Amino acid sequence: MKTLIVHAHPEPTSLNGSLTSLAVSTLEGAGHEVRVSDLHAMNWKAVVGAEDYGPHASTPLDVVRDSGRAFDAGTLTADVLAEQEKLLWADTVIFQFPLWWYAMPAILKGWFDRVFTYRFAYGVGEHNATQYGERFGEGTLAGRRALLSVTTGGPEAHYAARGINGPIDDLLFPIQHGILYYPGLEVLPPFVVFGADRMPREDYPDVAKAWEQRLRTLATTEPIPFRRQNFGDYEIPSLALKEGLEPLGRSGFGLHVRSA
Amino acid sequence: MKTLIVHAHPEPTSLNGSLTSLAVSTLEGAGHEVRVSDLHAMNWKAVVGAEDYGPHASTPLDVVRDSGRAFDAGTLTADVLAEQEKLLWADTVIFQFPLWWYAMPAILKGWFDRVFTYRFAYGVGEHNATQYGERFGEGTLAGRRALLSVTTGGPEAHYAARGINGPIDDLLFPIQHGILYYPGLEVLPPFVVFGADRMPREDYPDVAKAWEQRLRTLATTEPIPFRRQNFGDYEIPSLALKEGLEPLGRSGFGLHVRSA
Numbered sequence: 001m002k003t004l005i006v007h008a009h010p011e012p013t014s015l016n017g018s019l020t021s022l023a024v025s026t027l028e029g030a031g032h033e034v035r036v037s038d039l040h041a042m043n044w045k046a047v048v049g050a051e052d053y054g055p056h057a058s059t060p061l062d063v064v065r066d067s068g069r070a071f072d073a074g075t076l077t078a079d080v081l082a083e084q085e086k087l088l089w090a091d092t093v094i095f096q097f098p099l100w101w102y103a104m105p106a107i108l109k110g111w112f113d114r115v116f117t118y119r120f121a122y123g124v125g126e127h128n129a130t131q132y133g134e135r136f137g138e139g140t141l142a143g144r145r146a147l148l149s150v151t152t153g154g155p156e157a158h159y160a161a162r163g164i165n166g167p168i169d170d171l172l173f174p175i176q177h178g179i180l181y182y183p184g185l186e187v188l189p190p191f192v193v194f195g196a197d198r199m200p201r202e203d204y205p206d207v208a209k210a211w212e213q214r215l216r217t218l219a220t221t222e223p224i225p226f227r228r229q230n231f232g233d234y235e236i237p238s239l240a241l242k243e244g245l246e247p248l249g250r251s252g253f254g255l256h257v258r259s260a
Numbered sequence: 261m262k263t264l265i266v267h268a269h270p271e272p273t274s275l276n277g278s279l280t281s282l283a284v285s286t287l288e289g290a291g292h293e294v295r296v297s298d299l300h301a302m303n304w305k306a307v308v309g310a311e312d313y314g315p316h317a318s319t320p321l322d323v324v325r326d327s328g329r330a331f332d333a334g335t336l337t338a339d340v341l342a343e344q345e346k347l348l349w350a351d352t353v354i355f356q357f358p359l360w361w362y363a364m365p366a367i368l369k370g371w372f373d374r375v376f377t378y379r380f381a382y383g384v385g386e387h388n389a390t391q392y393g394e395r396f397g398e399g400t401l402a403g404r405r406a407l408l409s410v411t412t413g414g415p416e417a418h419y420a421a422r423g424i425n426g427p428i429d430d431l432l433f434p435i436q437h438g439i440l441y442y443p444g445l446e447v448l449p450p451f452v453v454f455g456a457d458r459m460p461r462e463d464y465p466d467v468a469k470a471w472e473q474r475l476r477t478l479a480t481t482e483p484i485p486f487r488r489q490n491f492g493d494y495e496i497p498s499l500a501l502k503e504g505l506e507p508l509g510r511s512g513f514g515l516h517v518r519s520a
Contacts, residue, residue, distance in 0.1 A: 010308055014321075047365075101376065101438060105307075160500060162501040166437070170430065178362035238417040241423075
């Protein structure tokens, strides 16, 4: 197994730092290859700009088309090319980050904004009567697996079905479905440590044990059964879920996960 | 009216740039005061780090507590203090940005990560039997209004109730509820321009007209009726929505909006 860990926390000795270290030692100890993109240590540039597209930056700047032309020409910046190469090398990608304001930290969002360029992660495949590009289950990263490992400040109850923050699965849906499944990654159920800000030190061994268990079963864990876009569940090109697939009146992100 | 516009797009002549320019001219033309934080023009630092907290950065770094201590001592960096001052000056805050990967661009997320510090935007108010801090309807920014003005690449159908991207209201919920309503801002229904990447130039006048109409009615538009945290709708401290307030079995973000 070849695992890329994308790590986004400013403090190496944090809980997030410990979970990444444990992932490296556990996976390497099991004979797997591991590479880590530690975004703070790399001083990762988070902000998209014309300088990302070199000779292909047009005036006015067109982020979609310019990034696609630079990708096709191989003239994206070295930092972005290196991350795309790591993604293509890996069969498994772990994202380790704290949930800040109900979303990923800016440095990680900037990794996606810059690495997931047009023609690499979107704008892939033809549009015709039976497919709307290769996305949501197909695409450049198809055949690979992804896993979010997330810490939250608030306790689990606040992220429950009726909790004030909204269900954790819904908060993570735009990442798991909209970002990871979009270019073809199969997404494993997330590993979430709730209440991390007030977690007593003596709770860490149990968290570590649970994380090791998830790491040891990466290859055999069933992914979240998101519905594939081009295989009959959606009208094309409206991409509305077809009638009859879920009870009428149901709505929300859960529609896009096949029922058991 | 005093309006702060937080603008996050790298190309001044983009649709986002045009919408911000139109907002400035429309609001100033109506006699209001307007300030703009153009994050790319300001070269906004998007990434949280120890350097943000000066003498209050501890070793190891503790983002929550260090940011709160620096806030209390008035020693946050000048760029962050300036944005907090603008928020306190404004009675209305508009956020203008493109939806990239179903979320805000990194530069804007980094504005929230750095400006919405502990003790300013969270960690405000006491915890006791009847309140869980001042948040979700109360807090530092209570009495002010916020509005998202967002462009999307995909067409509206993809963001409909049964569309593959998920409903636009659910995609924006973590921002509107989790980030803006949390420190007390009342959030107006968003202004969304769908299909922006392929919008013909001749469609712009209609978009501009609709945007001007929203700008002229900012003061009289009803905010989204999110449920206030400390006024009887939630159990404390679990913050579970009380039984009986919505049909059992309903779940998802919509629970946290009062029915008409």
